[in-house]
Amino acid sequence: xxxxxxxxxxxxxxxxxxxxxxxxxxxxxxxxxxxxxxxxxxxxxxxxxxxxxxxxxxxxxxxxxxxxxxxxxxxxxxxxxxxxxxxxxxxxxxxxxxxxxxxxxxxxxxxxxxxxxxxxxxxxxxxxxxxxxxxxxxxxxxxxxxxxxxxxxxxxxxxxxxxxxxxxxxxxxxxxxxxxxxxxxxxxxxxxxxxxxxxxxxxxxxxxxxxxxxxxxxxxxxxxxxxxxxxxxxxxxxxxxxxxxxxxxxxxxxxxxxxxxxxxxxxxxxxxxxxxxxxxxxxxxxxxxxxxxxxxxxxxxxxxxxxxxxxxxxxxxxxxxxxxxxxxxxxxxxxxxxxxxxxxxxxxxxxxxxxxxxxxxxxxxxxxxxxxx
Amino acid sequence: xxxxxxxxxxxxxxxxxxxxxxxxxxxxxxxxxxxxxxxxxxxxxxxxxxxxxxxxxxxxxxxxxxxxxxxxxxxxxxxxxxxxxxxxxxxxxxxxxxxxxxxxxxxxxxxxxxxxxxxxxxxxxxxxxxxxxxxxxxxxxxxxxxxxxxxxxxxxxxxxxxxxxxxxxxxxxxxxxxxxxxxxxxxxxxxxxxxxxxxxxxxxxxxxxxxxxxxxxxxxxxxxxxxxxxxxxxxxxxxxxxxxxxxx
Ligand SMILES: Nc1ncnc2c1ncn2[C@@H]1O[C@H](COP(=O)(O)OP(=O)(O)O)[C@@H](O)[C@H]1O
Ligand SMILES: [Mg+2]
Numbered sequence: 001x002x003x004x005x006x007x008x009x010x011x012x013x014x015x016x017x018x019x020x021x022x023x024x025x026x027x028x029x030x031x032x033x034x035x036x037x038x039x040x041x042x043x044x045x046x047x048x049x050x051x052x053x054x055x056x057x058x059x060x061x062x063x064x065x066x067x068x069x070x071x072x073x074x075x076x077x078x079x080x081x082x083x084x085x086x087x088x089x090x091x092x093x094x095x096x097x098x099x100x101x102x103x104x105x106x107x108x109x110x111x112x113x114x115x116x117x118x119x120x121x122x123x124x125x126x127x128x129x130x131x132x133x134x135x136x137x138x139x140x141x142x143x144x145x146x147x148x149x150x151x152x153x154x155x156x157x158x159x160x161x162x163x164x165x166x167x168x169x170x171x172x173x174x175x176x177x178x179x180x181x182x183x184x185x186x187x188x189x190x191x192x193x194x195x196x197x198x199x200x201x202x203x204x205x206x207x208x209x210x211x212x213x214x215x216x217x218x219x220x221x222x223x224x225x226x227x228x229x230x231x232x233x234x235x236x237x238x239x240x241x242x243x244x245x246x247x248x249x250x251x252x253x254x255x256x257x258x259x260x261x262x263x264x265x266x267x268x269x270x271x272x273x274x275x276x277x278x279x280x281x282x283x284x285x286x287x288x289x290x291x292x293x294x295x296x297x298x299x300x301x302x303x304x305x306x307x308x309x310x311x312x313x314x315x316x317x318x319x320x321x322x323x324x325x326x327x328x329x330x331x332x333x334x335x336x337x338x339x340x341x342x343x344x345x346x347x348x349x350x351x352x353x354x355x356x357x358x359x360x361x362x363x364x365x366x367x368x369x370x371x372x373x
Numbered sequence: 374x375x376x377x378x379x380x381x382x383x384x385x386x387x388x389x390x391x392x393x394x395x396x397x398x399x400x401x402x403x404x405x406x407x408x409x410x411x412x413x414x415x416x417x418x419x420x421x422x423x424x425x426x427x428x429x430x431x432x433x434x435x436x437x438x439x440x441x442x443x444x445x446x447x448x449x450x451x452x453x454x455x456x457x458x459x460x461x462x463x464x465x466x467x468x469x470x471x472x473x474x475x476x477x478x479x480x481x482x483x484x485x486x487x488x489x490x491x492x493x494x495x496x497x498x499x500x501x502x503x504x505x506x507x508x509x510x511x512x513x514x515x516x517x518x519x520x521x522x523x524x525x526x527x528x529x530x531x532x533x534x535x536x537x538x539x540x541x542x543x544x545x546x547x548x549x550x551x552x553x554x555x556x557x558x559x560x561x562x563x564x565x566x567x568x569x570x571x572x573x574x575x576x577x578x579x580x581x582x583x584x585x586x587x588x589x590x591x592x593x594x595x596x597x598x599x600x601x602x603x604x605x606x607x608x609x610x611x612x613x614x615x616x617x618x619x620x621x
Binding site (some may be wrong): 321322323324326327328329330331332333334335337338341342344345346347348349 | 423424425426446447448450451452456457459462463465466467468472473476477480481512513529533
């Protein structure tokens, strides 16, 4: 992917493995204008003290190999190039990386669960590579918990005809700061399903991106978030269609409640000149449950070819619909329960997409817990 | 025996007075037809009694068995025994029919029905109204045809067994088969003699299936004439013209 062929209107002037190529953001950049830099604890300007701990534990399916490797492992940085300052900081600062490999044609019998538990202290930098070899199928769950100032890059390399389903739970403690890049690099006829759930943390900025290397690949990116008072939750998606006949579908939904609850969703989809026959749709919906909450939702669909199979986007942010509540209440259902039913309904179609029963139950439980408060 | 009593009810929407002194009493065992031209305020009356937040009561009273309905929240009214079958039931994404019905039944009865009992009750209710059992898993009213929505309103009526039911143009937009099915449901509901029905309609067609004891003509935000079933026949022959002229 040539850097100079980046479409003009769509962000990221720079992509580099070298931190020095990224000036310290001021907050005026398109890329950073929604993020409260003062709450990044120095992840963005090199002042973060790297003395914290995030314990990584992998409970792997038997078919999968898990390795902890050093910086010089050749599998690192193959599939992606950092495109912002914090991603580059993480890339130049991590000490050990986790490499998870799903061998060719292996079909895993259970999910591989990566638990990342923050134990406080200063900044921690992480790197994970998940390589799914051709025709293999796997489910990988990332479960982020505890207290941390954490910046990381996760590379998903999905081989030809392979299928990878990823669930990433950001269930951090209230004071956590997490800035993360999830990049999926899809082979011919590959299937990638990402489900992001962001609930906890003071500031979470997660940037899922997808690139394609062969025809017929399919990316499905779902996200669910719940921003409470004071939380900043930001998801920045980039799907770059560079080859013909691939699909992408993005569906992110969030609920916000409490003073200064802030959610940001950026959805960039580029369909390059050569990416004929692309089929893409992206959707973001926000439910503002109280005054004082704010949602910024910015879909960007840039189509550079005349021959697409489908391309659309939608974004809507609003309050609970009074007519929905009235209907349920008119059948005797008390207000609080009616509200819960409607909010659950708002997320239901998304949650139903989670194929791992225990994760789906956990996400449902987490949503219930948010609704109870 | 239950009584819904509406006295000198005045209702405004966005500072515009729509209802101008409505008086109406519906007792258990009675079926009342409330008929009137479009825009006369029939739905406003229904919504005001049900407690929709858009409608402001400026004066008057509504009581159910002597209890002040207007001081109750929407859900309290439903639990007290009032039911409104809506003219335009809303679609609620992501909330399944079965989940919704179970929540409603639990709220109104004050305890959760046993799952097996409820499933059976639901199946019988749906059969009686010729509703495809697959609807139980669908999202509430989402993608339902007009007729399917109305049948589903009557299903709720039969499951919730209110004291007094207000049916707002449940007959509108139904073909003859659906009208018959829906009417049978209303008649089953009324058959006990312990419930009252206020049937709001624009047309006399449904009155061939659901026989009213009383007919009220509604125009300009109030009841302008009352009588027995013969009044419906007169409306059928003459239309609403003379009432709309009188209030214009
Ligand atoms: N929610 C509303 N907002 C604004 N105007 C309304 C609303 N509901 C009713 N109205 C007005 O009140 C009058 C009566 O309407 P409605 O009660 O729907 O009559 P009907 O059911 O007899 O056709 C109409 O003029 C209508 O425009
Ligand atoms: Mg009406």
